[in-house]
Amino acid sequence: MAKAFGFVDYGGPETQEFLDRPELAPGPGRIAITVRAAGVNPVDWKVRRGLLGRERQLPAVMGQEASGVVQRVGPGVDGFAPGDEVFGVVAAGAFAEQTLLRAESSARKPSAVGFDRAAVLGVAAATADDALRDLGLAPGRTLLIVGASGGVGGAAAQLARRQGLTVLGTTGERGRPYLESLGAVPVRYGEGVAERLAAAAPEGVDAILDLVGGEALRAVAPALTDRANLVSTVDPVTAADLGGRYITRSTTPATLAALAALVAAGELDPHITARYPLAHAAEAVALVESGHPQGKVVLEVS
Known part of the structure; x- marks a missing residue:
């Protein structure tokens, strides 16, 4: 037993x-x-x-x-x-x-x-990797991660920065130092988040990776320049209402091995x-x- x-x-x-x-x-x-x-x-x-x-x-x-x-x-x-x-x-x-x-x-x-x-790596990092593959952003684009201080968000921020993306992430005050250590721009969630996001990204964001859903996603959606570039891992209904979609999973042994190789090389923590x-x-x-x-x-x- x-x-x-x-x-x-x-x-x-x-x-x-x-x-x-x-x-x-x-x-x-x-x-x-x-x-x-x-x-x-x-x-x-x-x-x-x-x-x-x-x-x-x-x-x-x-x-x-x-x-x-x-x-x-x-x-x-x-x-x-x-x-x-x-x-x-x-x-x-x-x-x-x-x-x-x-x-x-x-x-x-x-x-x-x-x-x-x-x-x-099998759930959080692989989910982050799948989401970034789904969005397919070119280097230089701006990504907003809704709920960025958890396991998926932290992995997504690191992988996105490695791909040459500018990363913003919603978080509480407690998560600010963590996101800054990953090279992301923290934006405090809650009342007034739309205004704080507009100040951090005056021209809007090119894509949103949503890890929270519901009202937290709706509150930041106006900053997105193209609603087709919205992927959610938790709320397919709200994502669809806003013109986005639920994540497409594509993890294979090869992608998991690649993530582990990044950890071994010190490029993903x-x-x-x-x-x-x-x-x-x-x-x-x-x-x-x-x-x-x-x-x-x-x-x-x-």
């Missing part, structure tokens, strides 16, 4: 608990791994609350991304072998001692990248700001659910 952390019903933190589950055998397209680290993301508590549908078989193990060591590979899986150090998107929950990775969304981990930093052992998974989820962490939160499993 393997220890895992998940939820037994849809709802708040009171539905979470530790579970014992048999070690999983990899089916077609799957990789069984001993988990070494797992990233904690807002999607984890949103799934638990049922905000993204209620189709999962309960109890369900939480977590979307992990790193670890390959135990076995399933039928049809090439390029991975037992003993390989890997990372990627999971198929059976990441907050566990053992789980399955999706081979089509996984890559081998460079030796220069720790399990902790590799674990947080996942900015891990909190680490917890698996035994304290509830605290890690609570921190992310509070909406306050900057950068990434990691569970160190073994």
Whole structure:
């Protein structure tokens, strides 16, 4: 049996608990791994609350991304072998001692990248990379990231700056130093954000990457010079109302490997700001659910 952390019903933190589950055998397209680290993301508590549908078989193990060591590979899986150090998107929950990775969304981990930093690339950094590919901005253009101080926003700011883009990001006062350290221009969200954005970008912005949705997105949309250059990772309805679209996912093993190579080269920092052992998974989820962490939160499993 393997220890895992998940939820037994849809709802708040009171539905979470530790579970014992048999070690999983990899089916077609799957990789069984001993988990070494797992990233904690807002999607984890949103799934638990049922905000993204209620189709999962309960109890369900939480977590979307992990790193670890390959135990076995399933039928049809090439390029991975037992003993390989890997990372990627999971198929059976990441907050566990053992789980399955999706081979089509996984890559081998460079030796220069720790399990902790590799674990947080499959969701946040890959989402940022997909969004920038979707927008396809040329160097010299201006990008506004709505909600820029989290894991996706921080990765997007770094990748965008690396592509030669000018980056603005909405954040609170607490997030200002963090965004400035990434080479982005912070714009305080909340009442008056449109005026502050106009002062920071008098000619408007060429594109918006939305990580918040709702009124926060509507408040800054007037600054966008071309509504077709609006991509949201969280709110397809509001994005469509404003003339934009939901993100197109395109992550492959090659793109994940490229992101890990950037980390190894010091050109992309996942900015891990909190680490917890698996035994304290509830605290890690609570921190992310509070909406306050900057950068990434990691569970160190073994």
